[in-house]
Amino acid sequence: MAITIKPLHPIFVAEVIGVDLTSPVPEDVFAEIHAAFDRYAVLVFHDQPVTDEQQASFSKLFGPLETAPNFAGKALRLSNEFTDISNLDHEGKILDPEDRLTRYNLGNQLWHTDSSFKAVRAKCSLLSAREVPPVGGETQYADMRAAHDALPDERKRQIEGLVVEHSIAHSRAKSGFDSFNSDIATMLPPVPQRLVDHYPDTGRSSLFLASHASHVIGWPVEKGRALLEELIEFATQDRFVYTHHWAVGDLVIWDNRCTMHRGRPYDLRQRRVLHRTTVSDVVTPYQAAAAQAESPV
Template identity: 45%
Template sequence: MTLQIRKITPSFGAEITGVDLTKPLTPDVEAEIVSAIAEYGVCVYPDTGLTDEGHIWFSRMFGNLWTIGGQGTRRSRFDYPQLFEAGNLTAEGTISDDEMARKRRKGDRLWHTDSSFTKERTTYSLLLAHEVPVSGGETGFADMRGAYDALPQEMKERIADLQAEHSYNYSRMLAGFPITEEEVEQGMIARHPLVHTHPISGRKSLYIASHALRITGMEKEEGRALIKELLAFATQPQFTFDHHWKEGDLVIWDNFCTMHRGGEYDDVNHRRDMRRTTVMAYPPPPVVMDPRFADRFDAAQFEAMAHD
């Protein structure tokens, strides 16, 4: 089997067909899938037919998955802790009327990189559409390798050895969530290089986001001005595209070389059921990375793992 690839832009993003993700894949097909995400940064698989179980099984091809015990004071509506709620529904499956949750989701409308605010970080995000609103709700993607390549040499030299400090609370504050600078400082903050080398392609990439609170060692306002300048540069039209969702779409993106943001939609009156798995970059002990995950289609082991 050979993947059928349609480029979304000349060098970034691809729609992939010709593969059934609901069935076990051969090592050759797995290698093609990994190669495609390394090359294009974002891969769209339309009309996958994946269930929650299939979504998780396929995701485990890329590594160990982040697990979510709950989100804030809400209990999860999923049976599997590997699934993250990326829509607007309650645990009972109705549209949420929680105004604070709506304000918190506003931060997702800013350009960001998943989990940059954690020390461990995450590599891939795999978002599956179960139900989409009648309009809006698209996801925008930005090519951070392409953006880095296009930077003036003077800027590349300026940022080569800089580090940024990332905070989830800071991006919520930027989006209007009622939180103070003092509360941001009291929350989790993680430091990462502003420029890093993508581990598979070997290309340099910007690693920035609206989570980026400041530049280490730089005066606060100067550092935030630099982050804002880089964000504006990297999200120019030549580096971005929007994906307009259809039910069954699975989109995989590489957090080490992309940013993304959610599009506006009427989240008071229209349902959006989106479920995400997220692959850990550096799982804490005692988890041991196994690149093949030979057991991932073993139903008995999967059920035991899912209900631990």
């Protein structure tokens, strides 16, 4: 089976043509897909009417699946291997715009990186479109590698080695949500993440930014937040951004370690149903560096 990789943006994002994700993916084909994933960071597959089981099987080729906590404390529609990117309740009915789950999901409209608030970050996420509204609801992606490359050399030197605290509570507070389950703070305390990561497999460096990023550790909070806001604004210029207009059957995979993304607004009276699986990274670069520093010489 031969696949075709078609670039969709000048600096990242490509479409993968010639593979059927409703069937098992041969090892040699997956090797080509993973090489394209490393190169382009965001891959688009059209006309893939996958079931949840088929989506999970393909996702597991990239690594172990995360399980999603019940952040909003509401009955959920999907199993905890999936994140429900929809405006539906557990019975499949459209949520009231004032429902706490709707308010929680509004945080997805901020630029973010999935699971940056976890000690073991996400390697990648896979989002499958099952129902889409006629207008709006796009997803935008930003290339953090290209953004880092474009920074002035002096700014690169200033931010190298900085560590940032990430927290789900911080990001959701930005969108006005404060109704977490009582055990979320215990399950997911704030975690440190490097602001700049380096990836030997690709030879690229990347900013690691997100709405979950609260402040720079060791800096005055407001000074650190000003830096993070400046970098997010820089990294989300049009030249670094791709907008995906969803069609039913689309599946998009992206590298959470070197991209940010956000959902765009849509009419909440229209059904929008996408199912997300997220693959855990094995270990964060920050954890690996810390472990090396603590190991005996």
